[in-house]
Amino acid sequence: MKISVVIPCFNAEGTLHDAVRSALEAYEVLVVDDASPGGCAELVASWGWPNVRVIPHRENLGLGAARNSGSAAATGDWIAFLDADDAFEDGWHRALTTFLHQSPEATWVYHPVREWTGTQLRAVRYGDHPTQHSDWLLLRPAVAPSACALRADVAKTQPFDTNRRLQGTEDLELWMRLWAEGHRPLRWTDEAFTRYRISHGMSAELESHTTKIRLRWAQFVERGWIAEGVLVRAEFELQRQKARSLHKAGRFAEAQRAYLAAGPSAKNWILAAAAAVRLKI
Known part of the structure; x- marks a missing residue:
């Protein structure tokens, strides 16, 4: 082989x-x-x-x-x-x-x-x-x-x-x-x-990447690979991943906002609270 x-x-x-x-x-x-x-x-x-x-x-x-x-x-x-x-x-x-x-x-x-x-x-x-x-x-x-x-x-x-x-x-x-x-x-x-x-890019790079991901999603819907309704939940997951990257990089205020945009869940609220007090988890 x-x-x-x-x-x-x-x-x-x-x-x-x-x-x-x-x-x-x-x-x-x-x-x-x-x-x-x-x-x-x-x-x-x-x-x-x-x-x-x-x-x-x-x-x-x-x-x-x-x-x-x-x-x-x-x-x-x-x-x-x-x-x-x-x-x-x-x-x-x-x-x-x-x-x-x-x-x-x-x-x-x-x-x-x-x-x-x-x-x-x-x-x-x-x-x-x-x-x-x-x-x-x-x-x-x-x-x-x-x-x-x-x-x-x-x-x-x-x-x-x-x-x-x-x-x-x-x-x-x-x-x-x-x-x-x-x-x-x-x-x-x-x-x-x-x-x-692993590395932690600047805010502009992270925002650029999330924009590219959303453009890919549009392609996937157009090709019939996923239903458009999936994108609401996908956006929550994208925000959660963005929040984790920001949190690990010590960018706590941005991480808190991203956690809160990632949908209502106890885990997101706990992580947002941790970011608010500048605690890495």
Whole structure:
């Protein structure tokens, strides 16, 4: 069972070494240089790892296009994705190949991730396992690209969306599309085999992301993937997730407002009260 790992790179030269090194057990590692001004191609060449090759972009095309270029060039049976600021844990490759040999029906697999600041490991994200299309909006599936692998034929025929206006939501669009095509994600282990770097963006970035999510929802309704009535509950969940991000970042007043916008529930009220007294939970 040959696994190809695709790592898009743009301005990530400071973290790329750890990401690539963590993937070296794979059959091949494809680093897609998305016209990074830091010159990640030269950096990768200097390491001299024989199963690592660079796919260059002449211009910056965005995250979705970079992943797609890697998938198109991959020659393995399966394609795993890893962002350049994340890293696999030791043993991931052997465990995954063992599972895939035993699960010929699988087309799409994922595992939990452990939050990571770059210096400190934090909580494991298990999330909810989706059982219907709307669960991707209403629950909290922890299906991160850096913890996902697709059978190669699926990855090559179901590429990431490349709309730069909605960059940052291309993974959600792909998961929804795969579900619509009849694919179902299998959580193949409860071990967190990916260190998933967390950061807390500025308010403008968070607002921009929530706007993009809502635009994706409109697409999903238009395509008939979800009913429009689902969006009321989806908005509550979006506000809850926004509140948690703000709360963890210590932006308490904004977090309190987002909790109160997340719908009437005892949990939201308790968390809003905690934010009001500047208490992290």
